[in-house]
Amino acid sequence: MPTAVFVHPHPDDEAIFSGGAMRRAADRGWRVVLVLATSGEEGTMPDWVTVDAADHRRMETAEAAAHLGVDELHYLGYRDSGMAGSEANRTVGALAASITAAAADLAELLRSVGADALVGQDPNGTYGHPDHVAVHHIGLDAAERAGVGELLEVTLDRRWLRELRRDRIERGRLDPAAWCAVELERLGIDDPDAALVRLDVDAELSAKQAAMAAHASQVPDAADFMGIPPGTFHLVVRHEWYLRRLPASGPGPLEQALLRPGPAG
Ligand SMILES: [Zn+2]
Numbered sequence: 001m002p003t004a005v006f007v008h009p010h011p012d013d014e015a016i017f018s019g020g021a022m023r024r025a026a027d028r029g030w031r032v033v034l035v036l037a038t039s040g041e042e043g044t045m046p047d048w049v050t051v052d053a054a055d056h057r058r059m060e061t062a063e064a065a066a067h068l069g070v071d072e073l074h075y076l077g078y079r080d081s082g083m084a085g086s087e088a089n090r091t092v093g094a095l096a097a098s099i100t101a102a103a104a105d106l107a108e109l110l111r112s113v114g115a116d117a118l119v120g121q122d123p124n125g126t127y128g129h130p131d132h133v134a135v136h137h138i139g140l141d142a143a144e145r146a147g148v149g150e151l152l153e154v155t156l157d158r159r160w161l162r163e164l165r166r167d168r169i170e171r172g173r174l175d176p177a178a179w180c181a182v183e184l185e186r187l188g189i190d191d192p193d194a195a196l197v198r199l200d201v202d203a204e205l206s207a208k209q210a211a212m213a214a215h216a217s218q219v220p221d222a223a224d225f226m227g228i229p230p231g232t233f234h235l236v237v238r239h240e241w242y243l244r245r246l247p248a249s250g251p252g253p254l255e256q257a258l259l260r261p262g263p264a265g
Helices: 013-027 053-067 099-113 132-148 158-170 203-212 228-238 255-260
Strands: 003-008 031-038 070-076 115-121 149-153 196-200 240-246
Touching: 003 132, 003 203, 013 031, 013 053, 013 149, 013 196, 013 228, 013 240, 013 255, 031 053, 031 099, 031 132, 053 196, 053 203, 070 099, 070 255, 099 132, 099 228, 115 132, 115 255, 132 240, 149 255, 158 228, 196 255, 203 228
Parallel strands: 003 031, 003 115, 031 070, 115 149
Antiparallel strands: 149 240, 196 240
């Protein structure tokens, strides 16, 4: 059974950015290993959470992982670096300040699970968070050290998002002020030459949404996410985008398995 490793910075990123692909890979005969670099210690916690943030988020992740068909869940044990410019960026053990060590840890894990494919983060860190940018470098480095032949990176297609925003505004479904264009321009990548793979995860949407709902402390129903208002965010979640880094020759086995048409109906 081939093994796909998905590495994300914080609990909830796996569900939001790659939940559909994880569920599909599991359904199509892949062993799915989830690696979280931190426990999301710096996440804002709602009042109803009375235990330690990291403990609570690990609990949420275990539930999300079950919805996504995860066979193994690992933590690299680094600290959440917080938003760009925050004090937490420089805390001892912060992920953003531990890239070399974390890459060595991940490489060891990739070897021990026999990874055939790795899914990491795009160079922009999806929305610019320092830990997401750190995981981009960690994934690249670890894949090379461990000799993993397929590397995909989660991203968002900024061109597609621009088009979505324009369309929603034209149809009168979106107040232009509700989804600020400046915020949108910070998301994902805009590179016409990139090998961008788009997945429609409609078939996996209920599992993906259940996994997102498991992260109730971080993904409230009615809030903006990455600046995208709730009425529009659900349209984004139905799609996932992956940047192909390896192999250079074209789609690898994981990508082929994800893009294969599913059973009819
Ligand atoms: Zn994150």
